[in-house]
Amino acid sequence: MRKKSIALPASNAGLTNKVLAVYVKDLRLELRSRYGLNAIFMFGISSLTVISFSLGQAALSTKVLSALYWIVVLFSAMSAMAQVFVREEESGTAMALRLTTEPNAVYLGKLFFNLSLLVILVSVITPLFFIFTDAPVEGIVNFLLVMILGVLDLCAATTLIAAIIARASVKGALFAVLSFPILLPVLIVLVAATDKVWAGSSLAEVSKLLQFLLAYVVIMVTASLMLFKFVWED
Amino acid sequence: MLAIKVESLKKNFGERKVISSLNLEIRQGESVAITGPNGSGKTTLLKLLLALLRPSSGKVTYFDNDRVLSREELRHRISFVAPYLSLYDQLSAEENLQFFTAVRGRNITGKEIDSLLLRVGLEGRGMDLVSDYSTGMKQRLKYAVALSNKPDFLLIDEPSSGLDDSGKAMMTALIEEQRSGSIIIIATNEKEEYSLASQQCRLDQ
Numbered sequence: 029m030r031k032k033s034i035a036l037p038a039s040n041a042g043l044t045n046k047v048l049a050v051y052v053k054d055l056r057l058e059l060r061s062r063y064g065l066n067a068i069f070m071f072g073i074s075s076l077t078v079i080s081f082s083l084g085q086a087a088l089s090t091k092v093l094s095a096l097y098w099i100v101v102l103f104s105a106m107s108a109m110a111q112v113f114v115r116e117e118e119s120g121t122a123m124a125l126r127l128t129t130e131p132n133a134v135y136l137g138k139l140f141f142n143l144s145l146l147v148i149l150v151s152v153i154t155p156l157f158f159i160f161t162d163a164p165v166e167g168i169v170n171f172l173l174v175m176i177l178g179v180l181d182l183c184a185a186t187t188l189i190a191a192i193i194a195r196a197s198v199k200g201a202l203f204a205v206l207s208f209p210i211l212l213p214v215l216i217v218l219v220a221a222t223d224k225v226w227a228g229s230s231l232a233e234v235s236k237l238l239q240f241l242l243a244y245v246v247i248m249v250t251a252s253l254m255l256f257k258f259v260w261e262d
Numbered sequence: 263m264l265a266i267k268v269e270s271l272k273k274n275f276g277e278r279k280v281i282s283s284l285n286l287e288i289r290q291g292e293s294v295a296i297t298g299p300n301g302s303g304k305t306t307l308l309k310l311l312l313a314l315l316r317p318s319s320g321k322v323t324y325f326d327n328d329r330v331l332s333r334e335e336l337r338h339r340i341s342f343v344a345p346y347l348s349l350y351d352q353l354s355a356e357e358n359l360q361f362f363t364a365v366r367g368r369n370i371t372g373k374e375i376d377s378l379l380l381r382v383g384l385e386g387r388g389m390d391l392v393s394d395y396s397t398g399m400k401q402r403l404k405y406a407v408a409l410s411n412k413p414d415f416l417l418i419d420e421p422s423s424g425l426d427d428s429g430k431a432m433m434t435a436l437i438e439e440q441r442s443g444s445i446i447i448i449a450t451n452e453k454e455e456y457s458l459a460s461q462q463c464r465l466d467q
Binding site for chain 2: 042045046048049050053056057060061119120121123124125126127128129130133261262
């Protein structure tokens with residue numbers, strides 16, 4: 029089977045080009061296998077359908093709706109994002125990757141790939157969530173800001189956890205165990221911030237929550253860049 | 263001039279001692295065949311040399327004109343071929359070559375790709391997905407990927423694994439060609455491959 033070849037970026041030893049090479053490779057593999065995309069859409073759409081049928085026309089508070097929204101996003105994303113390193117280990121390509129490039133290029137390439145998956149997921153799930161539930165569309169700009177920060181937070185946290193569990197024998201259980209304490213604070217804040225913006229709060233009123241979400245992503249990415257070398261090479 | 267120094271290298275897996283206090287010096291222009299029966303630690307030694315495994319004690323140092331090479335520098339100068347080293351099945355041979363040179367911070371031209379594929383006998387098959395390749399073709403492609411790095415150190419585990427007669431001839435010619443510019447370390451059980459190296463390092467169980 030012949031596939032059209034897309035030129036990889038020319039590189040001159042820069043980290044950016046190495047990151048881009050890892051990202052383009054993962055994107056290309058995903059577009060050919062659609063493993064991650066199929067998993068997130070199947071999970072996302074089926075959970076939305078279940079919510080829609082079980083709730084019917086019931087009016088729910090914004091607190092319940094925001095919790096449901098982030099549960100759907102989280103569990104849909106988990107099904108694919110954990111696989112980003114597992115696939116490398118299971119297919120035996122991780123060894124070649126370890127031998128050829130620096131750990132940070134691998135981490136950042138995978139982080140951007142996971143980010144792309146999550147952006148695609150929320151781009152599809154969010155409009156459907158508004159259609160299937162009576163989530164308020166007022167304050168949509170504020171909600172988009174919370175959503176963008178939430179996507180960055182989930183992505184930063186799960187990429188490192190995915191690297192940690194990739195070589196374990198009980199990946200699924202370990203992923204859940206490690207994710208729980210790391211994701212719990214950010215999920216609580218995401219649900220609270222979404223509840224507030226859907227209830228009509230202004231940006232100023234949720235600014236503390238947004239600052240927490242922003243700080244979380246900065247801390248997670250910085251910590252991951254410092255720790256990933258040890259996770260990847262040992 | 264010293265190129266690789268292995269000092270008091272030990273590797274244990276639990277209670278089992280696989281490598282016991284190995285000392286080895288390899289100089290520029292030399293090549294080494296690591297030999298020994300199954301389970302004697304040939305592959306473990308290669309993985310220790312590649313820093314894919316952490317030694318229980320001892321160390322491996324690579325030099326360039328008496329200067330110690332860092333791990334990052336080494337990544338750009340070392341290549342590895344082994345039956346258990348996998349390439350990306352869902353990428354074509356060309357895409358694999360482009361990827362593995364790009365992540366090393368290098369650029370590869372279409373002409374270089376054609377020349378590498380011709381060198382390993384895969385001309386005309388560069389656009390095929392690796393999943394469509396036979397085991398022997400995959401092994402040939404691993405040699406192409408290894409050569410694309412223009413390595414100073416070339417490590418090969420079971421050089422002829424999966425190769426047919428023409429593949430073995432290609433591999434022999436390629437190693438002999440590389441010996442002039444690279445330090446070659448091969449791990450093998452095949453007696454006819456011992457002659458590919460200038461020295462032998464025999465591991466016993």
